[in-house]
Amino acid sequence: xxxxxxxxxxxxxxxxxxxxxxxxxxxxxxxxxxxxxxxxxxxxxxxxxxxxxxxxxxxxxxxxxxxxxxxxxxxxxxxxxxxxxx
Amino acid sequence: xxxxxxxxxxxxxxxxxxxxxxxxxxxxxxxxxxxxxxxxxxxxxxxxxxxxxxxxxxxxxxxxxxxxxxxxxxxxxxxxxxxxxxxxxxxxxxxxxxxxxxxxxxxxxxxxxxxxxxxxxxxxxxxxxxxxxxxxxxxxxxxxxxxxxxxxxxxxxxxxxxxxxxxxxxxxxxxxxxxxxxxxxxxxxxxxxxxxxxxxxxxxxxxxxxxxxxxxxxxxxxxxxxx
Numbered sequence: 001x002x003x004x005x006x007x008x009x010x011x012x013x014x015x016x017x018x019x020x021x022x023x024x025x026x027x028x029x030x031x032x033x034x035x036x037x038x039x040x041x042x043x044x045x046x047x048x049x050x051x052x053x054x055x056x057x058x059x060x061x062x063x064x065x066x067x068x069x070x071x072x073x074x075x076x077x078x079x080x081x082x083x084x085x086x
Numbered sequence: 087x088x089x090x091x092x093x094x095x096x097x098x099x100x101x102x103x104x105x106x107x108x109x110x111x112x113x114x115x116x117x118x119x120x121x122x123x124x125x126x127x128x129x130x131x132x133x134x135x136x137x138x139x140x141x142x143x144x145x146x147x148x149x150x151x152x153x154x155x156x157x158x159x160x161x162x163x164x165x166x167x168x169x170x171x172x173x174x175x176x177x178x179x180x181x182x183x184x185x186x187x188x189x190x191x192x193x194x195x196x197x198x199x200x201x202x203x204x205x206x207x208x209x210x211x212x213x214x215x216x217x218x219x220x221x222x223x224x225x226x227x228x229x230x231x232x233x234x235x236x237x238x239x240x241x242x243x244x245x246x247x248x249x250x251x252x253x254x255x256x257x258x259x260x261x262x263x264x265x266x267x268x269x270x271x272x273x274x275x276x277x278x279x280x281x282x283x284x285x286x287x288x289x290x291x292x293x294x295x296x297x298x299x300x301x302x303x304x305x306x307x308x309x310x311x312x313x
Contacts, residue, residue, distance in 0.1 A: 014234060017192050017259075066151070069144055069180065071187040072234060 002047055002055040006077040008068045009040030043067055046082065055079045087113045087305045090128040092158070092174075094120040094149050099135035099171065099282060106285040107132070107298055120152040129305035130167045131158060133174030135227070135280060145173060145188060145230050146180035155181055167211055167301055168274040172228055175266075175276030184269055184276045185243065186235035188228075192259030196229040200291075201279060202254040203265050207247045210268055211304035212275040215296035222293040224279035226257065226265075231278040233260035233267075246270055251277055 010016045016039060023037040045062070049055035056079045068075040089107050093100040100117055108115035118125070120138075125131055139148035149155070155177075162168050162183055170178040178184045191197060202223045205216040216222065235243065240261055243249055251266035258278075266277030281294025 013236075014189070015192070015259075017190055017194050021194060066143070066147065069147070069187055071179075071236070072189065 001082040002049055002052070002079050003082050004043075004045045004047065004055070004059045004077050004079045006043040006045065006059065006063060006067060006075060007040055008043070008063070008073050008075045009038050010072060011074050014072045041067075052079060052081060087129050087302045088127065089113060089115045089130040089132055089301075090118040090125055091115055091132045091134060092120060092154055093117050093134070094136070094138035094152060094177075096138045096140055097134045097136035097173070099173075099280065102280075102282045103132050103134050103171075106282040106294070110285050111295070111298055111302065113298075113302065118154065120149070120154045122154045123157055125154070125157040125161045125166070128161070128166070130169065130301050131161055133158075133168065133170035133177055135172030135174060138173055138177060141173075141230075144180065146177035149173075149177045150181040159183065162269075162274050165271070165273050167304060169212060169297070169301065170274075170276040171280055171282065172226075172231075172278055175278055176230065178274060178276045183274050184267065185239050186233055186267075188230045188278070189232040189234050189259075190230050191228070191232050191257070194229075196227075197231075197257050198227040199225070199257065201226045201257055201265070203279060204252045204254055205250070206252045207250050209247070210250055210272055210275070210300070212266075212268070212297055212300050213250050214303060215299040221254065222296070223284070223291060224281055224294050225283045226279045227283075228258070228278055231260065232258045233262075233264040233278075235261065243267060248272075250275060251279065 019037040019039045026034045063075045091103045205220040208218045252263040268275045281297040284291035284294035
């Protein structure tokens with residue numbers, strides 16, 4: 001069993017109005033030293049796979065096909081082998 | 087014209103489309119479930135507005151995997167006319183049938199207003215009933231209608247004349263004021279404004295009828311051939 005932790009966020013070239021609102025509000029409450037805000041999504045998957053490489057290839061395909069819109073979003077992930085259950 | 091109106095869980099403009107195309111314009115319009123796997127025999131497929139699959143993950147991101155989408159891709163690849171409105175437009179971009187993405191409105195507000203639009207290209211199967219540069223007013227009702235494409239894609243859209251409708255007073259931040267565009271082949275159109283909600287004088291406007299009348303015109307040959 002493998003566990004994938006996946007992060008999806010907007011590409012830097014894409015304006016994210018929600019992040020802008022957060023940044024502007026932080027500035028208003030005194031945290032005006034915050035230079036950038038990026039809002040994203042976090043996913044955890046557990047999956048069975050023959051080996052680490054196969055798990056990574058599958059997670060990459062899932063990100064491309066569904067979890068990220070590659071027009072506007074970038075993703076990165078880690079895949080770790082889980083200890084076998086009792 | 088025989089039109090299929092797709093219906094996903096969470097679609098809410100499918101009945102409006104059936105009414106506009108079937109009752110108002112007297113065409114054959116059939117509701118087709120998102121679980122269907124065959125779209126043969128239809129001249130046009132209409133992908134309605136709403137909140138398919140609750141807009142979970144992203145608008146259209148789950149709908150693009152519905153069984154009917156495989157049939158829709160085959161239908162479009164064979165040159166069939168496909169019109170996606172609002173959430174239908176979002177589904178078509180997610181499915182890769184149209185370029186770009188619909189992002190959150192820059193105001194972060196859901197906007198429900200009549201919007202004046204410019205008919206930027208009337209030489210398409212979806213806009214030939216309008217005059218070039220005609221100004222029409224259609225309702226918009228969306229939170230995520232802010233059209234984005236990378237600069238190279240945008241430039242290509244403009245060179246090819248793929249932008250069919252533009253906002254006169256850009257309400258949502260769409261690049262190049264894009265309200266509706268076709269694919270490169272010209273047989274798939276997505277638009278955020280709702281022509282089916284401007285289809286009866288009694289309800290305030292008939293400015294949207296031209297979209298469907300254009301399709302009736304475009305499919306006349308096909309209908310005769312089929313008979």
